[in-house]
Amino acid sequence: MAKKPPRRTAERILETSQELFNRHGEPNVSTTAISAELNISPGNLYYHYPAKDELINALFSRYEQSLNELLGAADEAADIESAWFFMHTLFELIWQYRFLYRDLNDLLSKNRLLETRFQAVLQNKSRAVHALLDAMRNAGALRMPTADVHPTATSMVVVLTYWLNFEYVRDPRNALEPDNAQAALLRGAHQVLNLLVPYLDSGQQAHLTALADAYTAAAPVA
Template identity: 45%
Template sequence: MERKPKRRTPERILDTALKLFNTYGEPGVTTTAIADEMNISPGNLYYHYRCKDKIVEALFAAYRAEIEHTLAAPEQRPVHAEDAWLFLHLIFEAIHKYRFIYRDINEITSRYRVLGAQFKRILAHKRRTAAAILTGLVKAGELRASPQDVEALAVNMTVIATYWLSYELARNPHNDEDAQEEKEESRALARGAFHVISLAAPYLAPRERELFDDLSKRYLN
């Protein structure tokens, strides 16, 4: 069997930092803690990333590339009601992967001004994508909503998707190191996807509403 190539040190630093940030929150993790977790010297870490800011910026760049790619998908072809679950699943997967950003969103965007400006553009892209999907469903006869309804729904969906993880964490604080808690966090993200799409449920045409009711039961279970 062909052996996988060893990961380069910069990649290992980012992987380790992401794990620690997600577990303890970005503000509570130092570069020394990252180096200790990797069993390397702080000097070795600083050779690749001269400060924690650069690690955060690199992780945010990876997150931005992933989320922007996902948000651009509905532009490739019209999205139908049954596609919405998959699309939301992909969005929440990215949120889960880089959840430290969403847990400390106000802290990070205020301390890292450049990232704050970039996150503002991501929020705008989320809202535009949601509005485009909803408008497409209206044109396909799968959603019965006015332009004003569509705009309000797009904003509300963006707000819930962005702050759902913060809500769940405040409601039920836990430690990611526990496997059971990791499983619960996956359920929390599933609930987030459900509540995002449930905003549009009252506007769905009968067939699509029936599909929503069926899928939501299986999705939450």
């Protein structure tokens, strides 16, 4: 049987960089550490990515592409169960690229390209959340006055963007470890959707609680 060809070096560099950035935080990982982890020379890494910012930008491009594909489905979430699944999936994607959010202010202060692209990400998130709220309102699942839509959407985007920072501050040594991922994502999804509780009927409120309980029961114990 023919052996599978080895993964291209550039791909291995990206995967390892993402893993190290997520584990230790981007500011704490040097290109020397990345090359050592890969057992390649710093010159080999430099050949593929001449600067650390190029690594970060390449990883951000992957995140951005996956995010935009997911956000495009926001208007299909017409009830609380669909909204829960959408938010949980969104948090799972954010978790995969959590270094971007953990070190967000530091990254933006050093990388002008990332600064402008992250502003676009916020705009796209806001449009998607507005689409989700409109879909739920049109389906009768959400009784929200028009005047409340924009401030509620903004609050939801803020929680989406900074929830992992909150988790990190709450428990810096453990919060962003892989074993704690599921619990952190559940708390984040529930926190976002709790903003909708005043506008849900009693049945939808009960269903949201049941969804959170079911996911929590199924989550592995760290």
